[in-house]
Amino acid sequence: MCVFSMVTLENIGNIFAGFEPGSIVGKLEMLFSGIVNGIRANPVDIPGTAYHHGLQCRKNATKMFREVLEKKKKNQDATKPTNDLMDGLMRVKDEQGQQLSDEEVLDNIVILIVAGYESTSVAIMWALYYLAKYPHVLKTLREENMALSKHKNGEFITSDDVAKLTYTNKVVEETIRLANIAAIVNRKATKDVEYKGYTIPKGWKVMLWVRYLHTNPENFEDPMCFNPDRWNVGAAQPQRKIDLSSISETKGRC
Numbered sequence: 001m002c003v004f005s006m007v008t009l010e011n012i013g014n015i016f017a018g019f020e021p022g023s024i025v026g027k028l029e030m031l032f033s034g035i036v037n038g039i040r041a042n043p044v045d046i047p048g049t050a051y052h053h054g055l056q057c058r059k060n061a062t063k064m065f066r067e068v069l070e071k072k073k074k075n076q077d078a079t080k081p082t083n084d085l086m087d088g089l090m091r092v093k094d095e096q097g098q099q100l101s102d103e104e105v106l107d108n109i110v111i112l113i114v115a116g117y118e119s120t121s122v123a124i125m126w127a128l129y130y131l132a133k134y135p136h137v138l139k140t141l142r143e144e145n146m147a148l149s150k151h152k153n154g155e156f157i158t159s160d161d162v163a164k165l166t167y168t169n170k171v172v173e174e175t176i177r178l179a180n181i182a183a184i185v186n187r188k189a190t191k192d193v194e195y196k197g198y199t200i201p202k203g204w205k206v207m208l209w210v211r212y213l214h215t216n217p218e219n220f221e222d223p224m225c226f227n228p229d230r231w232n233v234g235a236a237q238p239q240r241k242i243d244l245s246s247i248s249e250t251k252g253r254c
């Protein structure tokens with residue numbers, strides 16, 4: 001198992017469902033890579049296909065989280081309450097005061113792990129690759145982080161601290177751009193759309209090729225160069241927001 005997947009899953013498993021690091025991470029990794037392969041496969045549900053395997057993995061992953069959920073329900077009044085994402089989802093109520101069903105809680109946990117674990121581990125891997133290749137970036141990054149660490153005096157960093165790490169945030173932006181962690185975004189046309197002389201008929205699926213946008217010299221100067229400073233405020237910038245509202249009313253957000 002890749003070390004970055006392991007670290008990411010250990011953390012996500014702990015934050016989302018209170019899994020103790022180490023215990024079942026290997027099993028979770030196998031299940032979630034099966035699910036991810038199934039999502040990417042042709043949807044042919046017969047034994048032997050990646051899609052069928054993905055569905056089986058999803059069932060088994062849900063079963064593991066269901067066991068945790070049942071335990072949480074039995075210990076609701078325990079003296080040592082936990083406060084992970086599953087607890088939050090079990091508590092949350094809509095405007096009518098309705099709580100999520102068990103199935104909804106489990107679906108949310110599984111989808112968040114699917115969306116979060118591979119993207120994060122691949123991003124970490126590419127960040128390390130670029131830092132090794134561009135030592136001056138690593139130096140600046142290290143200085144910013146060491147200054148924070150000194151200031152914190154051994155305490156954990158908070159999300160407010162992370163927001164203040166301006167150079168580190170630019171390194172993250174640049175890694176996501178150049179490594180194209182999410183290379184495509186999908187939409188379905190909710191009406192006929194005219195685009196550059198072409199008609200996209202209602203109901204067609206549209207795939208936005210983000211890799212092309214990220215490496216196009218019209219959008220980014222010297223696009224294949226890893227340069228976090230291109231994200232400086234005030235630097236000549238391409239549009240960071242792509243408006244897909246003319247194609248689909250569905251808003252995707254990460």
Ligand code: HEM
Binds near residue numbers: 113120181184251
């Ligand atoms: C480097 C890390 C990540 C990248 C590059 C990334 C990228 C993306 C992209 C491009 C989309 C599609 C947005 C759209 O359709 O407009 C997306 C959706 C999503 N991401 Fe991420 N993501 C990352 C990490 C995460 C993490 C850590 C989580 C959760 C723990 C997460 C949860 C989601 C969810 C739930 C969606 C679906 C949102 C929706 O359809 O409304 N992502 N992500």
